[in-house]
Amino acid sequence: MDMVRANAAEVFWEESKKAWIVRIQVGEEAVRRTCKKAGRETGDDALRSLAVQTAHDEGYDLAVTDVSVRR
Numbered sequence: 287m288d289m290v291r292a293n294a295a296e297v298f299w300e301e302s303k304k305a306w307i308v309r310i311q312v313g314e315e316a317v318r319r320t321c322k323k324a325g326r327e328t329g330d331d332a333l334r335s336l337a338v339q340t341a342h343d344e345g346y347d348l349a350v351t352d353v354s355v356r357r
Contacts, residue, residue, distance in 0.1 A: 289347040295337045298356040299326060306333060308340045310348065317344055330355045 293311045300307045305322045319340050324333065334353040341348035 289342070289345055292341050292346040292348040292352070295341060295348055295353045296356060297333045297337050297353065306336070308337045310337070310341050310344065310346055312346060317346075319344070 290312060293313065295308060295310045297306055297308050299305075300320075303320060303322075304326075305320045306324050306328070308319045308321055310317045310319075321336055321340065324336055328336075333355050334350050337353045338348050338350050
């Protein structure tokens, strides 16, 4: 199965959900996924890996260098 290339992803903490949100940008569309397994103090490298894995789970190819973390 060929994966669609994602343009970028952003990981940010959403206080109301007490969870990290991964927002994957694919062209004009964006996919948002809540990741409750990672705690508030999770390191940036782990969050970038989480975003890449989330993208893969959704069928998108994403490079770790295309992931930004907003704290």
